[in-house]
Amino acid sequence: MRLRDAVVELRQTGDFTSLQEAIPYARFMGIGGELVDGEVIGRMRYSDHLVGNANVPALHGGTLGALMESTAIFKLLWHGETTAIPKTINITVEYLRGARPQDVFARAEFTRRGRRVANVRVFAYQDDPDSPVAVATAHFLLVQD
Amino acid sequence: MSDSFLPQKDEIRRRLEGRYVGAVPHNQALGLRVVDYRPEHLSLALPYRVDLVGNPETEVLHGGCITSLIDATCGGAVIMSLAAPRRIATLDLRIDYVRPALPHQEVICGAHCYKVTKHVAFVRAKAHHGDKANPIATASGTFVIFPDEGRRTEDGVPK
Numbered sequence: 001m002r003l004r005d006a007v008v009e010l011r012q013t014g015d016f017t018s019l020q021e022a023i024p025y026a027r028f029m030g031i032g033g034e035l036v037d038g039e040v041i042g043r044m045r046y047s048d049h050l051v052g053n054a055n056v057p058a059l060h061g062g063t064l065g066a067l068m069e070s071t072a073i074f075k076l077l078w079h080g081e082t083t084a085i086p087k088t089i090n091i092t093v094e095y096l097r098g099a100r101p102q103d104v105f106a107r108a109e110f111t112r113r114g115r116r117v118a119n120v121r122v123f124a125y126q127d128d129p130d131s132p133v134a135v136a137t138a139h140f141l142l143v144q145d
Numbered sequence: 146m147s148d149s150f151l152p153q154k155d156e157i158r159r160r161l162e163g164r165y166v167g168a169v170p171h172n173q174a175l176g177l178r179v180v181d182y183r184p185e186h187l188s189l190a191l192p193y194r195v196d197l198v199g200n201p202e203t204e205v206l207h208g209g210c211i212t213s214l215i216d217a218t219c220g221g222a223v224i225m226s227l228a229a230p231r232r233i234a235t236l237d238l239r240i241d242y243v244r245p246a247l248p249h250q251e252v253i254c255g256a257h258c259y260k261v262t263k264h265v266a267f268v269r270a271k272a273h274h275g276d277k278a279n280p281i282a283t284a285s286g287t288f289v290i291f292p293d294e295g296r297r298t299e300d301g302v303p304k
Contacts, residue, residue, distance in 0.1 A: 026207075049173075051169075051171060052171050052172075054170060060213060061213075066207070093239075095236060
C-alpha cells in the first residue's frame, strides 16, 4: 500500500498496521503504533539486532531515538489533516537509564502544534511509564499536501 | 589507493571495525563500516539500503538509522579520546537536519570528541553524503565516562 493511502486508512480505522507495513525502516526495527484509550502509543518489539551493548546488555541508544521520532510522526499523522509525512527539523534525545533487552513503548505530547511547525515531547519507557528510559524533544515541519 | 602503501592502516581499521561494529549488534545490523580514524576523530558510514528507507515516496533513509549512525560515531570518537578502555553511555544527543538527505546514497558521519573531562566527554558531528562542507545533519552529544570498565550498579544497568 502507498504511504498516503496508509495514512488515510489509519485516520479511518485507527489501525497503524498498514502504515508500519508501508515504512520499510519500521518493519526492519519492529516499530509500530497503536491506540490505547485514544492515545497513540509507539512500540518497538525486542529483537537481538537492537542491542547496542551486549555485555550489559542494553539496547542501542539510536534505536530509542528511532522509536521516539517514529512515535511523534505517528501521532502527528493521526491528528493531522495532510497525508504528507512531517519532516524532522531536529531531535534531542536524553538518555536516562539503560534500556533492557525487551519491548520499548513511547508516548508523545504536543508542546505546540502550529500550522507549519510542531513541537513534540516524547517519553520512552519499558515496564513503568512514570520511569522513562529516554525522553526526546523534537521539532517537525508540517508539509502541506 | 594509498591504502596499499599502508597495510597497518588497514589492519587498524579492521580492528576498529571489530570493536565498533562487530561487537555492537545494532551497528552490525545497519552494516556500518569504519571510513577513517585519528585521535579524537572517527568516521563511520551507513550504506544505503532499501529496508532502511523511511519514506518510500522519496526513498530517503529514515532519521532513526541516521540517529543510530551519529550515536555510534560520537561514542566511537569518545573511545578514541580515552587513554584507557572505559565504559561510556550517551547522556544526550541533539541532531539538526540542515538539508534533506538524498536517496540511494550512503551517509557518512564524522565525529570529533573535542573535550574530555574526568567523567564527561563532549562531541560534535556532521553527517554528509561525501562532502563534509555540505552536511545533511549536524549534531552534538555528551557522554558519561564510567570509572571502571565493566562496573555495574546493583540492578545491572547504568544509571
